[in-house]
Amino acid sequence: MSCPNCTISAQEIVFDFSKHNQNNFIAIVSNHLERQHIQVKVKGQHLHVNEQGAMDLHDFCVHHSEMENISFRIGEQPWRTLVEFEQYSKSAWIDHVIQEERIINHFQPIVTAEKIIYGYELLARFIDQTGEMIYPDVIFSAAKQRGRLFALDRLCRLTAVKNTAQIDPTKKAFINFIPTAIYEPEFCLRSTINLANQLNVTTAQLVFEVVETEQVEDVNHLKRILNYYQLHGFHYALDDVGEGYSTIEMLTDISPDYMKLDRKYVNRVVHNNDKKAAAIRFLNKAKEIGATPLAEGVETEEDFLWLKQNGYQLFQGYLFGKPKERPIKQDEIN
Template sequence: MNCRNCFPTSICYEIVIDGESNRNYIPDIIKQLKRNNMLIHEEKTSFLIKEEGIVELYDFFTDHLDTSSIRFRVDKEKWRPIHEVEELIQSQWIDKVIREQLVTCYYQPIVDVEGKVYGYEALSRFFDEVGNPIPPLEAYKAAKRRNRMYSLDRVCRMNAVQQSSLLNKKVFINFVPTSIYSPEHCLKSTVQLAQQLGIDPSNFVFEVVETEQVEDLEHLKRILLYYKEKGFNYALDDVGEGFSSIEVLRELAPNYMKLDMRYVQGVSEDKDKQETAKHFLKAAIQVGAIPLAEGIEEKEDFLWLRNMGYQLFQGYLFGKPSPHIHTDLHKVENNGK
């Protein structure tokens, strides 16, 4: 049976109307919703409707009612002022992106100390139905507004595994831990796909993003343990923000730790960034993780980090994200040394 989080269906809106003058309209509103087959359930001052009816109803609210006394919610989450429903309506396009899997992968090379390709980070890129690109940040914002983060994260993850099947390199794949409800259930399809394609699971490195938003450490540990038991590797991104103690890092036992670009760019001349980079490197060594510096654009920064002991590197200096892997590979091996 398909999970509604994997394959999103239309949102249902629960609406509550306060204020005596507003409530006078409720009987007529209910009748109209019933006529149009939009009503799912009704109470005395609230009702649940299909998404197809929300646009017309919202227009009616703004024309005839005091909207400051009307609230809504979806999926039993917190109540919100009715004017915020516009954000959800305007973000409906993300459901089509997810349903039709309008996503592809761009690959950015990750190189070793000699500038040779060690692997790639698979970065999702989105398109509308006619092929126009959609900025990734806009896609994730729309998914978050409509509570589609797991659905989008799953599509990106599965697509990355599928498109990486012919690579004989490490492939870093981002995932958002806060979007995963149960690792045993939510990540099962990822494991099955890798098995079907005959891919060595150790070729994949699942990279935790949004680490600063991880509040349930035990839940994250369950996710990472599941990946580890299935033979996958994993990396922690933005470690300085999300995990501040060596004890926590030892518990998570990452295979890789990524130093964020804000500490990388200009590090060869910035004493504060140098201290952060040294502290990060020490932490990685202590927990047995491979240190990786991302966002490298200048050769001086690469050389400084390499001399300090960093082992892997990523950034425009070695290649921009591209759908054409062979082009980047040639570029890296000639310019990364």
């Protein structure tokens, strides 16, 4: 059975007219849509339509109602005012990117203190219809607007697992995932497990990396996801870890295999005492919970040497190699 959140199917959109000042406005709208031969379901003050009906409803309401008093939502997403519907509609291009799997991976090396390749982070890159790159912040913003974050995250995960085949099996593959894009670990992650097994990718090779670590609100949900990964033999990392209270507090409970120090504490750390202090606190916390400390965003030799001398074990950044469409070899490390 396919997951309805991870497939690009027609979306039912619900509109809420309970705050609208004109009591019979929902009847006016539904009659208008039915005259356009659009199927409508009315449940109390809620009106259910398909996307075409929603677009027609939006156009009708632009001239006939107070748009800020009408709300809409897709699936279990939060309610938004009708004023925001145009953003949702304009994000329809994301559906085609996902359906056509217009995604590639770029590989960035992760090295040891001796600059030996330890593994690679597989970074998702997206292509538009003309072959131009779509930046991740643009595409993930569109996916959120469109209610396609589940589907996009799944595509990214499975593509990265497939491309792990390009990596030396003795090296780790770090694969990003968004915790909020996984609503039920056993159901949502089954395809990831199955694909790894089909490709004979060992679980020990894969490291699933939590992005937006500082923004995690539901720690128990995150723990369920990581426990599921751990149960199946995978490792996991926390990305962009900083000094946020919530992050530091949850580290002991989560006990990640790897902790990645946010690049804002790495860049020019050798010249900034506050960054040095933050990097040391991070390192001590990693040691306390038994996690491997990884500094990302390393761009200069002097920052690398300071981090290395103070006990950091793994490193990632332009100093060693930029992301490329193929895994770079040991003799290409800067």
